[in-house]
Amino acid sequence: MQLARLGSRPKRPENLLPVRHRKVGDAILLTTQFGDWVFVSDAELAELMAGKLEPGSSLEARLREKKFLLDSLDAGALADRVRRKKSFLRHGPNLHVLVVTLRCNATCVYCHASRAPMDRVDTDMSRDTAEKCVDLALRSTAPRITIEFQGGEPLANFPVVQHAIEYALTKNRAYGKELEFTMVSNLSLLDDERLDYLVKHKVQICTSIDGPAALHDKQRVLAGGSAFSQAARWIRAINQRYVDLGLDPTLYHVEALITVTRAALDQPRQIVDTYLELGCRALFLRPLDPFGFASETGHKIEYERRSYLDFYREAVDYMLEKNAAGSEILERYASIFLTKILTDDDPNFLDIRSPCGAGIGQLAYNYDGSVFTCDEGRMLHEMGDDLFLLGRAGEAKYRELMTHDTVRAMLAASNLDAQPDCVSCTYAAYCGICPVHNYETQGSLHGRMRESDWCRVHKGIQDYLFEKLARGEGSVVETLKRWTTARERTHFLQQCASS
Amino acid sequence: MTEAQPVGETVIELDESLYPKDAIYGAAYVFIDRCYVHLDRPAPGRVSVRLRPKANVTVASADLAGELENELLGQAWRRLLVDENRRLVETVTTQALAGAAGPPGLDELLEMDLDAEAFDDPLGIAISWEEKYKKRPPKPEGE
Structure with a gap:
């Protein structure tokens, strides 16, 4: 647009760092490779593209304050920040x-884990492999x-979960690492005895909630009952346990994830309300991944990412309203991007960093001990492609x-x-890409x-967030800033002295 | 650039000065799960890529051609970027691999074959500086 108007290659003022620009709502966003950002007007951008920057102008002052000018850079401080x-x-x-097993008692329309029926005990991880x-x-x-601990449904092989926890705690005496355990479960196989064990061993519990009961039960079919009722009952029970331990419920609660299908797109507000009713303070609005059953059921549950972004905007707008009214709930994508945009920290979310965390940030271990670059790589293995297989636990050296x-390729x-x-x-x-997603799609x-849906979603979410920042409404910006505050859940850190 | 071909087939002819050969290989390879791919050289400086869809593939040949063209652009541009940003990319990669792998552990050092024969050193590279340039003993008097 500006290039056409100027009719020639733009010149950059000598003192200005290389910048990238993008129209965001009514404003023009400029960013540097170090993540600094500033909004300018059309006229100001045209001035910069013509190589002009008036000394003493308000634009110059803003660019100086935001570290866009070479003579405003402190090289040492910048190096520290990048580091x-x-x-x-x-x-x-x-x-x-x-x-720990591929067995699962639920059938989900999008199952990314490629679950196996409950009688397939051959897909259980052994104690030795664990x-x-x-x-x-x-x-x-x-x-x-x-x-x-993941599955399948990890509670279907609970003795091995217990064994792995106790073995890790014992072995870690020699390593002295800060150690945490989490378990991703549909909760339907939980009982009081198992919950006692998980709470006692400080295992963080995560589950899936796809929205209101009708939507959840339609997408996550549980033999012999309502998947939603089971999950909701246990979420409340687990959250109460944390309260009984004297833990702050705004920090300690069951983490729940949603997988957004086509059927969810017209229920953004109902989904947020469901999470709030269950006491879940965070909602991760993840779109469908192209792995597992989703690769086969896509024609029924997939959607244009434009529709997803409309859904996202409406859901997060509603969450912002709720926050303004005193109910705390945050959206995880927003929290990840905002931490990168507004702070000097990186939340180390493995799918949204450069380079990604495949191998160097995470490893996924299948029930038989085969090791993959990441869980997405393991999912492709279950679909018949071993490209992301690295070796076997017990044989391969770290x-x-x-x-x-x-x-290296990843x-x-x-x-x-x-x-x-x-x-x-x-x-x-602020962004990152997933080579497994690229490979599959x-x-x-x-x-x-x-041409990538991955990019479309990430750009769309960041457009939305920068639009909010550009408008600068006080309570909204305050909430967005609060979403970047990561409070440490120290209770879940295992007490383990190095020997 | 795209020629008319028998139904389902697509042939794209490329100028090698615009599309380096490794970008053409990389882009063509992306299609081997859906098509049989044949490369040819119809004229000096020209490369042709023929995509013949496999039996179960229902994608229109125009879409295959378009995807190949976009993939070619991506691969060619990526090649330039890697050249331009080589130092930055290599620094990040080295840091990431070194940070993740860490130093070798004792078990790996113990596995090293310390009894192996010393390597041949015909140029004397392994001779220490002191040994190589040590002071010669004074010549006996009278010589």
Whole structure:
């Protein structure tokens, strides 16, 4: 637009850092590669593109304050900031996903995990394999690791979950790592005895809530009952346990995830209300992934990402209204991007960083001990493609896995400095790509971002957030800033002295 | 650029000065799960890519051609970016791999074959500076 008006290649004022620009609502957003940002008007952008920057002007003052001018940069402070934002590069995988069984008693229309029927006990992880997986996880150079139990339904193989926890606690005496356990479950196989164990061992519990009961039960079919009722009953019971322990319910509660299907798109407000009623303070509005059953049922549950973004805007608008009225609830995508946009920290969300966390940020261990770059890579294995298989626990050495050709390829493919479109994107400093998603949807690890749903969703969400920041309504900006405040859940850290 | 072909087939002819050969290989390879792919050189400096859809593929040939063209652009541009940003990309990659892998553990050092024969050193590279340039003993008097 501006280029056409100027009729020639734009010149940049000598003192101005290289910038990228994007129209966001009525404003023009400028960003630098370091993640600094500022809004300018059309006229101001035209002035900059003509190579002009009036000394003493309000534009110059704003650009100076926002660190867009070379003579306003403190190289040392900038280096510290970049180092802090990229601190995830200094350590190995902190997330270790143990798929303790593929068996599951629920049938979900989009199941990404490729579940197996309940009689397929051959898909249970053995105690011996669990030990080998934990041994490998503890070899990570990360000072803090999370072991996440997944399935299938992990409660279907609960004795191995228990064994892995106790084995990890014992072995970690020699490593002295900060250790956390999480479990992703539909909760239907939970009972008081199991809950006692999980609470006693400080295992964070996550579940899925796809929206109001009718929607949830339609998408997550549980033999012999309502999946929603089961999940809701246990969410309340678990949250009450935290209250009984004297823990702050705004910080300690069951984390719930939604997978947004076509049927959910016209229920944004009802979904937010459902989460609030259940005491869930965070909602992660994840669109469908192209893995597992979703690759087969897509014709019934998929949708245009434009519709998803409309849904997202309405849901988050409503969450902002609720926050203004005193009900605290945040949206996870927004929280991740806003932390990158508004602070000097990076939340180290493995799918939204450059390079991505495949291998170097997470490892996924299948029930048989096979190790993958990430859970998405394991999902593709269940669909018959072993491209992301790195080795086998008990056989592969930790350093061999970290320097595996596939890990290197994932690193190269997800580095935005070598990615067409991303390299010149206004949102490059805040974004990330998933090579497994690229591979599944576009045939190569690199993908083509301009044609990618992944990119469409990320750009759309960031457009929305910057529009809110541009409008600058006090209570909205205050809420968005609050969403960047990550309070540590220290209760879930295992007390483990190094020997 | 796209020629008319028998139904379902697509042939795209490319100028090698615009599309480097490795970008053409990379882009063509993306299609091998859906098509049989044949590369040819119809004239000097020209490369043709023929996509023949497999039996179960129902995608229109125009869509396949369009996807190949977009993939070619992406691969060619990526190649330039990697050249331009090589230092930055390599620094990040090295840091990430070193940070994740960490130093070798004791078990890996113990597995190293310390009894192996010393390597041949015909140029004397492994000779220490002190040994190589040590002071010669004074010549005996009278020589």
